[in-house]
Amino acid sequence: MKRGTTAVYGAGFLQGAAFVLIPALGTTLRSAPYDMSNATYGLLYFPEIVGAILAALTAGSVHGRLGSTGLFRLGVLCNAIAMGLLVTASFTHGFTIIVLLLAETFLLGIGFGLTNAAINRAASLLFAGAAAAAVTILNAVIGGATAISPMILAGFQTVLTWDAWPAVLLTLWLGLMLLPQAGDSESKEQGGLRAWRRSMLPFAVGVMIYAICEGSFGSWANVLVSVDRHLPAATGALALSLFWSGMTIARFGLGAIPDHLIHRRIAYLLAPLGMAACFLIIPHLQAAGLLVAFTAAGVACGIYYPYSMAYGIAAHPQEGTQIAGLLVGALMVGEGIGSFGLGPLQQLISLGNIYTLSALWALPLLWLAWWNSRAPQKTA
Numbered sequence: 001m002k003r004g005t006t007a008v009y010g011a012g013f014l015q016g017a018a019f020v021l022i023p024a025l026g027t028t029l030r031s032a033p034y035d036m037s038n039a040t041y042g043l044l045y046f047p048e049i050v051g052a053i054l055a056a057l058t059a060g061s062v063h064g065r066l067g068s069t070g071l072f073r074l075g076v077l078c079n080a081i082a083m084g085l086l087v088t089a090s091f092t093h094g095f096t097i098i099v100l101l102l103a104e105t106f107l108l109g110i111g112f113g114l115t116n117a118a119i120n121r122a123a124s125l126l127f128a129g130a131a132a133a134a135v136t137i138l139n140a141v142i143g144g145a146t147a148i149s150p151m152i153l154a155g156f157q158t159v160l161t162w163d164a165w166p167a168v169l170l171t172l173w174l175g176l177m178l179l180p181q182a183g184d185s186e187s188k189e190q191g192g193l194r195a196w197r198r199s200m201l202p203f204a205v206g207v208m209i210y211a212i213c214e215g216s217f218g219s220w221a222n223v224l225v226s227v228d229r230h231l232p233a234a235t236g237a238l239a240l241s242l243f244w245s246g247m248t249i250a251r252f253g254l255g256a257i258p259d260h261l262i263h264r265r266i267a268y269l270l271a272p273l274g275m276a277a278c279f280l281i282i283p284h285l286q287a288a289g290l291l292v293a294f295t296a297a298g299v300a301c302g303i304y305y306p307y308s309m310a311y312g313i314a315a316h317p318q319e320g321t322q323i324a325g326l327l328v329g330a331l332m333v334g335e336g337i338g339s340f341g342l343g344p345l346q347q348l349i350s351l352g353n354i355y356t357l358s359a360l361w362a363l364p365l366l367w368l369a370w371w372n373s374r375a376p377q378k379t380a
Helices: 005-019 038-043 045-089 095-126 128-159 164-176 198-218 221-228 233-256 264-284 288-301 304-315 317-345 351-372
Strands: none
Touching: 005 045, 005 095, 005 128, 005 164, 045 095, 045 164, 045 317, 095 128, 095 304, 095 317, 128 164, 128 233, 128 304, 198 233, 198 264, 198 288, 198 304, 198 317, 198 351, 221 233, 221 288, 221 351, 233 288, 264 288, 264 304, 264 351, 304 317, 304 351, 317 351
């Protein structure tokens, strides 16, 4: 195993596990003794998104000053402090817990942006001959942790207290800094303003549009199934779980399949068509059909982001960390639009019609996938 592999993929798991904690704590925070209003709870997401975008966009500059190891450790430290604030917040209530959680989500966002830029770049370097597979599997690890972390949290909440899981994550984040780190073989890499290239924009636009689609599926699956279709709440939760599971399985599967069996570019081009098909059929399904469709949507969403990341880094080898940070920032912007933008939009048009119209996103996604992968890339 190459030096730094455990640290890179371990950070991916911890990042996915930590990032989903506030959503997983929604019911807890809105109940006694915390009794947060829906508006206050919703406010907690804003600093997280802002922090992630700011950190992702400055990752190249941080890398230029501190190197890859410094960038990685700074991201890890921000995540560790965020977990410490979350544990501390569990012992408070009222205005104090709101302040602590706002600080926690902001630092978690910064940690997310810095760490994801560092580990996506590192994965492509650790396995330079199979960069697309390495980045895809890394994001599968992140997605897998996102899927299981709420269940682990619920287990701790049943047996001990909910803050035990963030405390474990805090310990693991600090322990991660003791592991061997990936070397600074890319020390000549450019960062900051001089590293920006116009050719990065198609990758960023593609990721942002993709993230709108992912947010439209992931953040609204429960509502569409449980509210619009009047099915049991457990069915809505299962639809959401199946969506993330489908995405994770697709990433692991396509990351492990050799390129000569399924060419990366072909899978990249097919992904938008799969998303469009799911957007078109989901509004017309009921019960079991919805569960199958949301699973398929997860599969369709599985590889567009990691392949965009791999192709983008391959196309900009001297600005790898900069474009990795840019794409993480684009992901967060798109997720915000897809997750929160659909709320007010439903005052004008139904969620089912929004899904149907969202199939049109396949047009720019398909063109951008073709454009971004058209030149020969060493991403096999």
